[in-house]
Amino acid sequence: MIKLIQKQNILIMYYREGKSQREIARLLGVDRKTVRRYINKYEEKRKELEQSSGLVDPRELIQEIVENPKYSVGNRPKRKVTEDIQSLIKKHLDENEQKRRNGQHKQVKKIIDIYESLVEDNIDISYSSVKRIVRSLEQKAKEAFIKESYIPGDVCEFDWGEVKLTIGGKLQILQMAAFTSAYGNYRYAYLFTKQKTECFQEAHARFFQEVGGVYQTLVYDNMKVAVKRFVGTEKEPTEGLLQLSIYYGFRYRFCNVRRGNEKGHVERSVDVIRRKAFAFRDTFESLDEANRYLLKICNKLNAKPQDTRDGQSALACLEQERANLLTLPPMFDSARVVNARVDKYATIVVDQNHYSVPDHLVGELVMVKIYSSRICCFYKDAKIAEHARLTGCHEWRLELSHYLETLKKKPGALAGSMALQQADQKIKQIFETYYTKKEKEFIELMQYIKDGTSLSDVEKSITELCKIHPSHVTTDKIKALCAKRRENISEIAIISQVAQDITDQAIQHLKMYDKLFNTQNLAPKEAIA
Template sequence: MIILMQKQDILLKYLREGKSQREIARETSVDRKTIRKYINDYEEKLKKLQEAHHEVDRGELIQELVEAPKYRVNNRKKRVVTDEIKQMIRDHLKENENKRSQGLHKQQKKPMDIFESLQAGCIPISYSTVLRTVRSIEKKAKEAYIKGSYMPGDICEFDWGEVKIKIGGKRRTFQMAVFTSAYGNYRMAYLFAKQKTECFQEAHAKFFQEMGGVYHTMVYDNMRVAVKRFVGPNEKEPTDGLLKLSIYYGFAFRFCNTRRGNEKGHVERSVDVIRRKAFAFQDSFESLEEANNYLHHVCMRLNQRERSYNDQTPAVSLETERPCFLHLSEPFDAARYTTLRVDKYATVVIDQNHYSVPDHLVGEQVQVKIYTNRIHCFYNEQKVAEHQLLTGGHEWGLQIEHYLETLRKKPGALAGSTALQQADPKIRNIYTTYYISHERDFIELIHYLKENATLPEIEQSIQELRQMGPKHVTTDKIKAICAKNRMPKDAPPLTSEETQTITNQAERHLRLYDELFNTKRVGQQEVCV
């Protein structure tokens, strides 16, 4: 292959120096047939140029006259790839298409697999030919993009992004819900433990509340919390969670086409920007609440930056959008509802985690309301348990008061129980300090705490009893002290029948107190005898 400089040298020797083709071949070491080809080609194009009258034709001829030599090999006939072989390759590609529709993207055949399959069938073809044929069959026209124009308050885009940060020194993966307005590029994000319906709904409730109104249209991709199932090539059925949000707030929604992130390009970019601007600088926090506060601060800072194309910050653009928003209702009750059966451990299992309910409900069905950070359990429309939501897997959330009936029958199980280990540290300290080997008495104390007293009251009673010695700390004496401390010191005389009954009850508690501690009351004071 000769280069442009060689072509120039050949033509100048022929045109200016008047040398013969044989002489030029001898001096340049280029085959005489090649020299003849370029001289004839030059003279032919020069003649056409002189005869051309159209400006475009003249321009093209000039370019052809001075361009570097080209060797056109694409027009060579491909003799190996017959129509039959092409059909075989198309069949393989059709199988790949079917697998993609079934979600089996990682089980498709690559060109090398197709080549090996053809070779096994004794088809005389090379891998490069198979690769070239596959590319020609799958070749698609390049897509043109249309710049959108947006009205204030009209469109907002939503997407999830994965974030890995440390909470309490432990590295964990969280889901970041990101909102971006199409008109003003206003960005806001919230962290959640998982991509669950209740998280999806709570994110919207928080965002609309912060915006002070609701966008007319929300845009989503094919996320599971938004798309229930595909019902056709371009049709998707929304989830109940999304429909409930739409009904309550009154916004419309639409979905992007599959693998078309550009159709919600604002939020696609926002996920990357917010994640980098926030957690590339700090990725360790004591709690999820602290991480969310930090993330909110970063988003607010980003919204104060100027936009290059209209010299407005997203925060300023938001003020333009607010009058155009839909009316904002009260915050949506973002919760997932389910009915679960209580297992033999008196727990219900939610997302692979166990939560206790009162032990008399073993075998019964309870209704569970699941929020992003807590759960409520109901039986016969009465709340029977409330827990903080566990964010790990195979964890247990047990409350000791849920097992009182069982522990009364099996008091020996108390010391080694998970329920005691997860109890309030103050309750555990009371047990280890005063109730070792007195489990039945401690169980009665927990029952009293559940029904009739508060933990500070019990702690105050124990402090009074400790002054007489640790052995005086018993459940009966704690009850007596609590009753005594609840009595008003300067109560006015009571005359009605109802108030007299209350007075008699208090007097009985005081007499019990006197009997327990060998005291007698003189006026409003107590002395030891």
């Protein structure tokens, strides 16, 4: 096959060096007919160019003169790929399309499956031929994309990303909420245990606090926490998203289905943040520590100069955007509110996990505010319980003080209770060391602590009693020592106040004498308050 450089050599040797066609063919190792064809073709096009006189576009003639040599392969019939075979392949492709419309995307035939089916039917054809036919039949016009220009403070994109980290010695799958501004590429991310509405709302509240304002428009894909359902081609937002939009005043926009490029900033940011942060470190003592580390990485990325923005960092771009951001209201109370009935174990169930409330509320309906990391329970507008939120399923979080009324009636149930097992380690140690087989006294001590005495005061009293003998550790003696300590503290406070009053009065008298006798300059400065 002759190349463009060989065509150039043929024309230079013939017109510039005066060599014959036979000699050129011998020197270049090509057929003499080929040499003659290219010389004739060149002369023909040059002549047309000179005589065109505006009747023919000269650019087309110039292109034909300088373009690569072309070869016609003719219309040779395909020896194996007949129309019948193409029809069979098209039938398989039509079945695939029908399955896609039915939502059976994972059950469509691949090219290798179609090839094997044809071979089973004793059709003599190669895999490469089947692949070529499939591609020609499925050939579609490539999608074009529109480059957008963004206004400062207008658009910000949100997405979730999955991260696997070891937290407190346990490997966990966490959800990373990520925001990226379209104008300046400012990035912010925060880790949650789940993709719940309360986590979605808290992520927005934290992000807006971080940037000091609210972007005009937030862009989402078709995530469940943002899209409640599809109504024809329209998408109905969730109540959680509507609450955020109403409170902060931003507009929202959804991407088309399977069109991540429509929020390409955050799609890439999820990958960048996850890699920059957790490719180097993936073990933390707590989720709070992981989030502090993640914020540090985001700040580092935002301070980095960006080639696509004339060397400006994302942080510098954010400063330009702040003037166009919406005013930031007080931080949104990002809680999911539910009403729950207290069961016979004095617990309410939230997301398949049990949390204790005071035992006198069995059978009552309580309001529960569910945050990303804690839950708060209310009864008749009074807060009755607060727990760290459980992340698993069918787990229990019980507080011993919630069961004191029941334990007073059933003290024998204390030792084997889950509430005692989940109690503070110091409480458990006090019970196991001094109150074995004295459950009623221990329950009385727990009531004393619940009524307002601090655990540290109880521990001090136990230490003093142990100096005499461990057998002296009783609830009555602990109460007596705690009361005596409070009385002593009150007496000391009274004495200290009286002494301070006397000192203040004496200083005032000295100032009066100095003023009367004009002796201010004689006294040392530090002696006069």
